Amino acid sequence: MSVTIKDVARRAGVSPSTVSRVISKHPRISKETAERVTRVMEELGYHPNSMAKGLVSKATYILGVILPRPAEELFQNYFFHEVLRGILAQANRSGYDLLIASGSSESDELETVKRLVRGRRVDGIILLSSKTKDPLIHFLNEVGFPFVIIGRSPDFPDAPTVDNDNVQAAYDATRHLINQGHERIGFVSGPQELTVSQDRLTGYRQAMLEAGLSISEDWIVEGEFLQETGYRAMSMLMNLPERPTALVVIDDIVAFGVLHGLNELGYSVPQDMCLVGFNNISLSEHTSPPLTSVDIGTYQIGYMTAQTLIKTISKEPLHQTRKIIPHRLIVRGSSVK
Template sequence: MNVTIIDVAKKAGVSPSTVSRVISGSTRISAATTKKVKIVMEDLGYHPNLMAKNLVSRTTMTIGLLLPRNADEAFLDIFFSEVTRGILSKATRAGYDLLLKTGKSEQEELEAVTRLVKGRRVDGIILLQSRLDDTVIRYLQQESFPFVLIGRDRERPDILTVDNDNVQAAYDVTRHLLELGHRRIGYASGPLELVVSADRHEGYRRALEEAGIEPQPGWFVSTELVRADSTSAVRALMDRPDRPTALVVMDDLLAFSLLNSLSELGYSVPEDMAVFGFNDNPMSPVSSPPISSVDIGVYHLGLEAAGLLLRSVKGEQPEQRRVIVPHRLIPRESSQPIKVT
């Protein structure tokens, strides 16, 4: 026997239109009535025809999440798993589903987003990174499609964003290392076309320049070099006569790779090289040595982004277009006072 909305209304002692409003999440229905109707729906085993409802309301009750790499690689990084957990938590509580799409290049990301938008498969999209002159963001703006960026877009300060103050975070890390007596401080960067990499590099440079130190090109290590041959990249860094005694590292996964290479070459952390990473990976406190890291509140980045997007798709005007999640430095054994000159 198929249970209908009329059956639910009769048993709950309300009108069918009231049941419809409860199903759609209307705030015009009291909490007591909503609770009563939902109990009856559960007792009768009634499941709303969401597809039909969505055709009428022109909503999908689904938000999209764009992962900027393939899923197998992305979920090895605590950032992507934790931010997704925050997004999913907020979306589920609001009755929304989450649809994940991936792209290994800017063009693949654009193609994935275009399919979501043109097919009207989601009500809004969350992006997890931005590039300088980002074509995906430009496309979403042209389509007037709701989206939130976790990060910052330098060319479009008016878009909805949730972010850390990455310039300040990298500045704080560099100042911490300076206060430990280090003067030759290097920077291990992510791809420089990413805004987060550029922002953290800016904070790093600003702290050194305020201390009267000119960052040297030879103190810089990129993700691409480390991925291609971590040991060779570290050897080139350590063979310099003015080699760094400390490194600001873009994220903890990169820090793990650098620690392994330093150990293979016979160097010790922090005696020969102090290391300070980002994202506070769960493995960082138990690595050898425990890695100093910046807690950027990854889960809360996802939570805030989902909340901001859901308000946007409902047509609500947000109180602020850029939400900043605070960061926190967690010094551990990998960043100690300088031991070599």
């Protein structure tokens, strides 16, 4: 005969409703009671029926994760791998599964989110990126569905977000190159509709202007978060009459493309060009030369995002809707001669 919730309650000396609250991680259940009930469940081999639990609470115990477009970036950029690892760790710890979705176009992406929300297929949604006038954020805010953004929303400044201070991070990266004696510093950016691209470009400009250095718009190249962007940027920048001597690059993967392009053109790093990237992915210290990079705490971003969403779903008060993960500059050979 299978073990029931009443068997667990009887052995633990609590009511069946208390067992149910322990299973659903109710915040008002004491730590001592939760540990005792959990121990008894393990001893008796009791496993909650997630379907039945969902019918009672009208919850799916699934978090939706919306991939940015183009979705193929996810498989080429280690940032997303690490963010998802952090999300998954917190989700599993809290008894949630993940449903990952995307769309081939903006309208398709919006329809996907609407289908998830209206079909109650998830309890909340994580947006892995944010941009200005984002229809996904507008829809989720309008219907009052729990969501958290990685990044920030200019249109909804009070929306729950987890982010870095990207303006300060890019300022610090640029300032590092200025301190190395560079005056002609370029910037390889991501798509300008993304707030992360806007903020890092702002930080770069602030550092340059504060140092009294001029900025040539020819030194700013926009692209996707792909190696191809960095590779293409080199064919443009290195053919300028007055080329930059250092670059702030929006992402380490893009910086790998920069390294490849410079190598093909016969230039050396850091002798001919100094580089600073972002994300400090594991491969960055193994490039030749090792890549200086801004560590933005990618795993922590994912973990904190899932934690914030689960609190929002549970209607727990958020002490602050915008959470900032600290960054630090990891100096390696690509930026120091």
